Amino acid sequence: MCSALLWVLLFFSAATGLPRAFVREEESGTALALRLVAPAAAVVAGKSLFNFVLFAAISAVTVPAFALLLGWRVEAPLALAAVLLAGGAGLAVVSTFLSALVARAAQKSVLFVIVSFPLVVPLLLPAIAGTIAASRGETPWLALRVLGAYAGAAACGAYILAFAAWDE
Amino acid sequence: MKILKLLLLPAMGATIAGAFLWPEPAAGFLGESSRIVFFHVPCAWTASLAFLVAAGYSAAVLVRGKAWHDDLAASAVRVGLLFAALALVTGSLFAKIMWGSYWNWDPRESSFLLLLFLYAAYLFLRTAIEDPARRRRIAAAYALFAAVLMPFLVFVAPRVTQSLHPQTVINPEGRVLMDTPTKTVFFASLATFTGLFLWFLSLDARSARLQREGTSPAGNAEGARRVAVI
Numbered sequence: 001m002c003s004a005l006l007w008v009l010l011f012f013s014a015a016t017g018l019p020r021a022f023v024r025e026e027e028s029g030t031a032l033a034l035r036l037v038a039p040a041a042a043v044v045a046g047k048s049l050f051n052f053v054l055f056a057a058i059s060a061v062t063v064p065a066f067a068l069l070l071g072w073r074v075e076a077p078l079a080l081a082a083v084l085l086a087g088g089a090g091l092a093v094v095s096t097f098l099s100a101l102v103a104r105a106a107q108k109s110v111l112f113v114i115v116s117f118p119l120v121v122p123l124l125l126p127a128i129a130g131t132i133a134a135s136r137g138e139t140p141w142l143a144l145r146v147l148g149a150y151a152g153a154a155a156c157g158a159y160i161l162a163f164a165a166w167d168e
Numbered sequence: 169m170k171i172l173k174l175l176l177l178p179a180m181g182a183t184i185a186g187a188f189l190w191p192e193p194a195a196g197f198l199g200e201s202s203r204i205v206f207f208h209v210p211c212a213w214t215a216s217l218a219f220l221v222a223a224g225y226s227a228a229v230l231v232r233g234k235a236w237h238d239d240l241a242a243s244a245v246r247v248g249l250l251f252a253a254l255a256l257v258t259g260s261l262f263a264k265i266m267w268g269s270y271w272n273w274d275p276r277e278s279s280f281l282l283l284l285f286l287y288a289a290y291l292f293l294r295t296a297i298e299d300p301a302r303r304r305r306i307a308a309a310y311a312l313f314a315a316v317l318m319p320f321l322v323f324v325a326p327r328v329t330q331s332l333h334p335q336t337v338i339n340p341e342g343r344v345l346m347d348t349p350t351k352t353v354f355f356a357s358l359a360t361f362t363g364l365f366l367w368f369l370s371l372d373a374r375s376a377r378l379q380r381e382g383t384s385p386a387g388n389a390e391g392a393r394r395v396a397v398i
Contacts, residue, residue: 094317097313101293101306101309101310102293102296104297104302105293105296105297105306106296106297106298107296111292111293111296114289114292114293115289115292115293115310117285117289118282118283118285118286118289118321119286119314119317121282122279122282122317122320122321122324122325125325146320146324149320149324150317150320153316153317153320154313154316154317156316157312157313157316157317158313161230161309161312161313164230164305164306164308164309164312165306165309
């Protein structure tokens with residue numbers, strides 16, 4: 001129960017920032033300048049990296065506070081860190097790419113939720129399973145493999161398709 | 169396409185008759201419930217095929233930028249969603265008979281529902297972008313990105329947790345675990361449903377093309393007349 005709650009908490013904490021990656025550029029009028037100075041793949045990679053760091057920072061604050069307040073004991077903290085990093089990487093890449101897609105669409109916020117839900121849930125399920133295993137002191141190899149493969153596939157897809165999502 | 173359409177009627181008739189009359193019900197299933205495999209699996213197969221076809225045409229959109237390829241990609245998704253919904257409905261009927269409830273949050277049920285949402289979102293995305301050229305490009309990028317992650321929903325998610333779902337055609341042994349009559353009707357059904365998909369795709373894509381020609385600023389009176397005929 002605590003593991004699922006933790007990921008719900010992390011997801012909603014990150015959800016306020018992750019979809020804004022490209023929307024902010026469009027709203028502040030800096031999108032054109034960004035398109036001129038850097039190739040699309042570099043922009044998507046950079047924004048993904050920023051979102052990953054943002055997720056890691058949120059996790060660094062949220063997870064200890066969550067464990068302290070709820071009296072949640074984690075038997076394998078390193079395994080939990082690995083699950084958080086792998087899950088965070090996938091979440092950052094998927095959110096960044098989808099943010100680029102919806103940046104110039106109507107009703108961006110609603111649309112982002114609609115397009116991201118089916119791509120984020122497959123990531124949250126192994127992340128929760130891995131967190132449960134880590135809290136019990138087991139090493140969640142299967143969850144880590146699935147999360148790593150998902151993040152890797154999403155990163156390759158986003159990198160290759162960045163030109164279509166961002167360039168004009 | 170006319171020949172395909174003519175062949176589909178006897179083929180579908182033979183498949184339905186064969187499904188109910190030829191093979192014996194499979195052991196380990198309640199009553200005649202195992203016969204749903206002749207309709208449920210082909211629906212799921214056709215939906216997956218349709219989404220792959222959509223990815224193929226989406227790649228063509230990004231390479232060549234032709235509007236016709238975009239019509240075909242969008243049509244493949246629409247037809248795929250129809251077959252995905254049919255797969256879910258037939259699966260739910262089977263679940264009610266075998267497990268006592270239409271919906272059991274089984275990993276395979278849930279992942280297929282997510283697949284349906286994934287491609288329903290594609291249609292939402294299309295409606296939210298007004299500029300046709302940008303819509304084509306963004307929709308193609310989304311369809312290809314979805315295709316990259318689709319295997320996680322179809323193959324990985326249902327296999328990482330315990331599932332009530334009977335062993336599929338793609339199983340760890342890599343063998344088709346069916347007797348000859350079942351195998352014959354099953355593969356005939358797969359072929360018939362694939363033909364049905366191609367026919368639906370052709371109809372829907374032609375309809376989409378006529379609508380595009382009739383509503384585009386460059387559209388002419390001839391385009392509008394052809395839409396009116398449909």
